[in-house]
Amino acid sequence: MTMHDDSTHPDELLSWYVNGTLEGPERARVEKHLESCRRCRDEAAWLARLREQIKAEGGADAPGELGLRRLMRQVRGSEAKPRARRLQWWQPALAAAVVVIVIQSVLLVKPWQEAETGIVPLGMQVSGAVVQVEFAPTATEAQIREVLQAVDGIIVDGPGALGVYRIRLQGVSPADDARVAAAVAALRARKGVVVHAAAE
Amino acid sequence: MNEPDATSTDAESAEALLERIAAGSEAALEAFYRLTHQRVYAFTLKRVGDPAMAADILNDVMLQVWHHAGRFEGRSRAMTWVLGIAHHKVMDALRRRGREDRHEELDESIPDEDSAGGIDAVAGVEDASAVRRCLEKLSDAHRTVVHLAFFEDLSYAEIADIAGCPLGTVKTRMMHAKNALKRCLQTLGAAG
Structure with a gap:
């Protein structure tokens, strides 16, 4: 039997040799050492028995389906929560910027179009059909702008606590159900950008 | 959604x-x-x-x-x-x-030399109840490494990733845990 100096015993690696995760040169080193070291073979055998005992002990009684029901109840009960949390910093900023642009446009256009009175402050009633839209947290400003342009809509309010924006469809009467429904369908079709869209 | x-x-x-x-x-x-x-x-x-x-x-x-x-x-x-x-x-x-370590912990200050020896520890590991009691006496950090290595069969790199500590720390913790377990099993064997 080859004698080994204590410092050469690969004690710090034996546990991972025993659990089968040691690879490459480290594994080769341990295997080579074990061929000639009774002490380390005994140590590895002891660790292997310890591992068996720990596995035999098992994972106790996990909550199983009861725990799953609890989890899914919470997930469904707070469905809007993750999206509300994940609002991007630019989404409120975008809403504010759009409103400023809209108001500026009105102020500039107003002298020539005295009859056009469609712009109102946030949170108030607006003329024209309004739809509620929730954008995906991953939607970019460019994607949102493109969607708004596609339905000729402008943000007039939001986001609310649940991340919902109010979009006014320009030139569409609230009574024009067909055009409102078409706009909602067009918004819903933009999966990946629009999470939710509905007529108000 | x-x-x-x-x-x-x-x-x-x-x-x-x-x-x-x-x-x-x-x-x-x-x-x-x-x-x-x-x-x-x-x-x-x-x-x-x-x-x-x-x-x-x-x-x-x-x-x-x-x-x-x-x-x-x-x-x-x-x-x-x-x-x-x-x-x-x-x-x-x-x-x-308020108690990161919930049990009376094993004395890990005892030097680790001759850690591989001990006939009582060899016999003690066959006693499932003794093994369980000794595992419960490990510090949380040491118990974590032992569980992840022997129940989950994770590599030391994966354990370091989970515990957020250096590789060397994982190896050291395992060495200390192993020696503490041996001492505990020897003690229980002597007492039994």
Whole structure:
């Protein structure tokens, strides 16, 4: 039997040799050492028995389906929560910027179009059909702008606590159900950008 | 999000499920829970020693998976990632409870030389009840490494990833844990 100096015993690696995760040169080193070291073979055998005992002990009684029901109840009960949390910093900023642009446009256009009175402050009633839209947290400003342009809509309010924006469809009467429904369908079709869209 | 879910299969990997969870699939979350919850629960229970608290932590872990599955970057296995979340939840819970180490701990200041010897330790490891009692007396940090190495069969690199510590620390903790277990088994053997 080859004698080994204590410092050469690969004690710090034996546990991972025993659990089968040691690879490459480290594994080769341990295997080579074990061929000639009774002490380390005994140590590895002891660790292997310890591992068996720990596995035999098992994972106790996990909550199983009861725990799953609890989890899914919470997930469904707070469905809007993750999206509300994940609002991007630019989404409120975008809403504010759009409103400023809209108001500026009105102020500039107003002298020539005295009859056009469609712009109102946030949170108030607006003329024209309004739809509620929730954008995906991953939607970019460019994607949102493109969607708004596609339905000729402008943000007039939001986001609310649940991340919902109010979009006014320009030139569409609230009574024009067909055009409102078409706009909602067009918004819903933009999966990946629009999470939710509905007529108000 | 309630978009239609593709049917998940037993063969679907935890990594693939995480991808679908990130896209808002509740069915994928259910499948992920069924696939991993026993191991997450076993890990947390070994750490906190309280089934109710372990169940609460498991629930918190799965909620975090639901909210943040998109943060999984695939640099580690999904199981390592989720056990890392569990580790942090356990640390928070233990801090709140005010006792990171819940039991009378084994004296780990005793020198480790001749750690491989000891006929009582060799015999003691055959006694499942003695092994359990000695494992419970380990410090939380040492018990964590032993559990992840021998119950989960994780590499020392994966354990370092979960525990957020250097590789050398994992190896050192395992050495200390092993020697403390041997001393404990010897003591119990002598007492028995």
